[in-house]
Structure formats: structure tokens, C-alpha cells
Amino acid sequence: MNKRVLITGAAGFLGSHLCDRFIKEGYDVVGMDNLITGDLRNIEHLFKYKEFEFYHHDVSKFIHVPGHLDYILHFASPASPIDYLKIPIQTLKVGSLGVHNCLGLALVKRARILIASTSEIYGDPTVHPQTEEYWGNVNPIGPRGVYDEAKRFQEAMTMAYHTYHGLETRIVRIFNTYGPRMRLNDGRVLPAFIGQALRGEDLTVFGDGSQTRSFCYVDDLIEGIYRLLLSDYPYPVNIGNPDEITILEFAQEIIKLTGTNQKIVFKPLPKDDPMQRRPDITKAKQILGWEPKVGRAEGLKITYEYFKSLPKEELYKQEHRDFKEYIRKY
Numbered sequence: 001m002n003k004r005v006l007i008t009g010a011a012g013f014l015g016s017h018l019c020d021r022f023i024k025e026g027y028d029v030v031g032m033d034n035l036i037t038g039d040l041r042n043i044e045h046l047f048k049y050k051e052f053e054f055y056h057h058d059v060s061k062f063i064h065v066p067g068h069l070d071y072i073l074h075f076a077s078p079a080s081p082i083d084y085l086k087i088p089i090q091t092l093k094v095g096s097l098g099v100h101n102c103l104g105l106a107l108v109k110r111a112r113i114l115i116a117s118t119s120e121i122y123g124d125p126t127v128h129p130q131t132e133e134y135w136g137n138v139n140p141i142g143p144r145g146v147y148d149e150a151k152r153f154q155e156a157m158t159m160a161y162h163t164y165h166g167l168e169t170r171i172v173r174i175f176n177t178y179g180p181r182m183r184l185n186d187g188r189v190l191p192a193f194i195g196q197a198l199r200g201e202d203l204t205v206f207g208d209g210s211q212t213r214s215f216c217y218v219d220d221l222i223e224g225i226y227r228l229l230l231s232d233y234p235y236p237v238n239i240g241n242p243d244e245i246t247i248l249e250f251a252q253e254i255i256k257l258t259g260t261n262q263k264i265v266f267k268p269l270p271k272d273d274p275m276q277r278r279p280d281i282t283k284a285k286q287i288l289g290w291e292p293k294v295g296r297a298e299g300l301k302i303t304y305e306y307f308k309s310l311p312k313e314e315l316y317k318q319e320h321r322d323f324k325e326y327i328r329k330y
Contacts, residue, residue, distance in 0.1 A: 003026075003027050003028070003070040004067065004069050004070055005071040006065055006073070006105075007022070007029060007030070007031055007032070007072075007073045007075060008032045008059050008072075008073070008074050008075055009032075009033055009038060009074075009075035009077060009116075010032055010038070010043060010054065011035055011040055011043050012039075012075065013042070013177075013183070014116070014177065014218070015031070015038065015042075015073075015075045015076075016038075016042035016181055017179070017181065017218050017219075018073060019043055019046055020046070021226060023046060023051055025226075028051045029046075029052050029053075030053050030069075031046070031052065031053070031054045032057050032063075032065075032076070033055075033057075034056065034058040034076075035056065036090060037079070037080075039183075059074070059094060059097075059098040059102060060093040060094055060097040060098045063102065063105050065105065068109065069111040071112050071113070071114070072102055072106050072111050072112070073225075073229070074099060074113065074116060075116045077095060077150070077151075079118075079186075079188075080188050081143075081188075081270070082185075083186070084143065084147050089146075091146045091147055092146050092149070094150070095147075095149075095153055096153050096157075099115060099153075099154045100157060102115075103157060103161045103167065106161075106167055106168075112229070113169055114169075114170040114171070114225065114228065115158045115172070116172055116174060117155050117173045117174070118151050118174050118175075119173055119174065119176070119240065120138075120144065120148045120151055120274075121136050121138070121151050121155065121173065122137070123136045123138035123274065124272060124273075124274045124276075125137055128276045128278060129279060129280040130238065130279060130280060131280040131282070132238055132283060138152065142271055143270070159171075159235075168234070170228050170229055170231070170234060170237075171234075171235065171236040172236070173237065173238045173239065173240075173279075174239055174240065175238065175277060175279045176188075176213045176216065176277060177215070177216050177217075177218055177240070178190045178191075178215055178216075178218065178300075178303055179218030179303050180302065180303060181218075182303070184307055184310060184314050189213065189247060189250065190215065190254075190303070191307070193250070193251055194258065194303070195307070197254060197258040197262060200260070200262070203255065203262055203263070203264050203265070204265055204267055205248055205251050205264055205265070205266050205267070206273065207247075208248070208266065209246055209247045209249075210247075210275075211269075211273065211275045211276065212244045212245060212246050212247070212276050212278065213247065213250065214240055214241050214242055214277055215245070215299070216240045217241070217292065217296075217298075217302075220241065221239055221240075224284060224290045227288040227289070228284075228288055231288055237283050237288070238283065238284060239281070239284055239290070242279055245296075248264070252264070254300075257301065258304065
């Protein structure tokens, strides 16, 4: 009998890549998504496999999956500023009710569960680079608070199940990740820049562009998550690329990559936007034998080709206009 894994948020960016990986590894995969931000196009190529099944379901409600489960990966969550603006309550619910339901299911099925946390639990950090021991600097009532605090609660609830019930748990803290299947106009910096370049618009940098990010290609991230799931380590582990770059430098890289002649325009920095992001991946190296392999130049080229292949109407979806409203409001 094949091992069986439930992946929530299966139609999203990371969830769909995880489905691919586990199918490739010979697992039976149950994908679950309410499609509030996910897209069935990300997983439609999997419906031909007998090893794949899909449940259209909101994990904030009671979860029933018949049959055995060996692993659960909880990746259901909105993951961009536009999403927080549109659906703040759902964002909080999936990180509280959703994780509680997944943990309860794992307990009943005697399954190991991996929870997707994020570098956002560090807030606007006062420690750099960020280690897993750092507790963070988060504004719980700011515009990003619904996401940041949902993820922090997820971690607390997961550790409570681990210590009280003895549940096998894993926690991955994901730093900025990019690659094919990202939503082009979801407000995150990389698709925002590439979308603007493809539309012939100037690239928008918020603040003076001195804030930093560290971008990890999706294949590297999936490898790290896979290794963490199969490891014996129950505590949070940073998975990301420590190659740090300023947003201004990154905008210049995108202009060079796309061969466009757009200018860079500067706008006020959104409230609580983190000034620094760089993972300390010492634990990932020591415990998992993992570090990123794909350089930014290589990963960006693949991602740009993916975005160029999308239907032209994808360039002009409403999402990027919503992001402008987010910036105006905050």
C-alpha cells in the first residue's frame, strides 16, 4: 500500500508543487483547497493520475478524509498583502480553526503533520539574519497582523499538540519564494515587478528601496520541506535562500532580465513593511543537509518565461489595482 499524504492549499503556488513532488515520490496524494486564492489550473495535470484525488473544501470547517493518512501538510492560507486586504477574517480562520482541524485529523489518523509557517512571524526584525530562536517584532493590529498572528498562533497550537498529545509535528518557516504558478498580480514583489514590466509600466519601489529580501527558488524550497517532513526534528526550521538583495537592486535586475526600458518610481513605504529579510539556515544545513542550489539568475529566467507564457488577460486582472488601493489605504 502506498503511503498517503493530505496537502491543504493544494491548488496554490506551493501546494501544487508539493502535490507534484509527492506524486513523483510514489505517494497517494489527497489535495484539498477551497479555491479562494488557489487555482485548479495549477493541478489540472494531476487529475489523470489514479494516485491523486481532490477535495473542494474549506479547512476552517470540520475535515473528513476517509481512509488512512501517513502525512498531512497544512499549506492552506492566503499569502499576499492583497489577500489580507480582501479576506482578513478568512486569513485568521485558516490559521486558527484550520490548523486546529488539521491537527485533530492528524491525531485521529496517527499521521505526522507539517505546518507551513513563514518568515512573517519575525515581523520587522531587530535581529539579522533571523534565527529560529528569535521571537519577532510584530504589530498585531497593523494591516499585516492578520497574517503574522495567524502564523504565530499556528506554531503555538502545533507545539501544544506535540507536547500534550505527543503528535509528530514539523514546522517550516518559509522565506520569500518564487517560481512558476505564482499569481502574477498578487502584490508580492517579484510578480509585481515582472507584471509591470510586461505591461510596459514603470516599476514601483516602495520607500527608498533599501529594504532587503532573500529569494528562494521553489524547487529548492520544496526539497527543504520534503526533507524536513521526513526528519526527526519537531521544532521550527527556516527554509530560504540567504542571498540577500535590496529591493532597488532587485528592480534593476528585473529590468535587465526583461529587456524593458521602464523607469523605477518611488512611493511611500506601506505600514509595517519589514526592512530586512534574511534567513539563518544553519539548522537546515545541520539537520536536513539542505541548502539552496538554484541561483537567482537561473530561477528568475525560468519564472519570467512562465509569466510570458500566460494569456494576455492575466496581465490585467483586478488584483494589481487592489494592491494600489492597499498602498493608498495604509
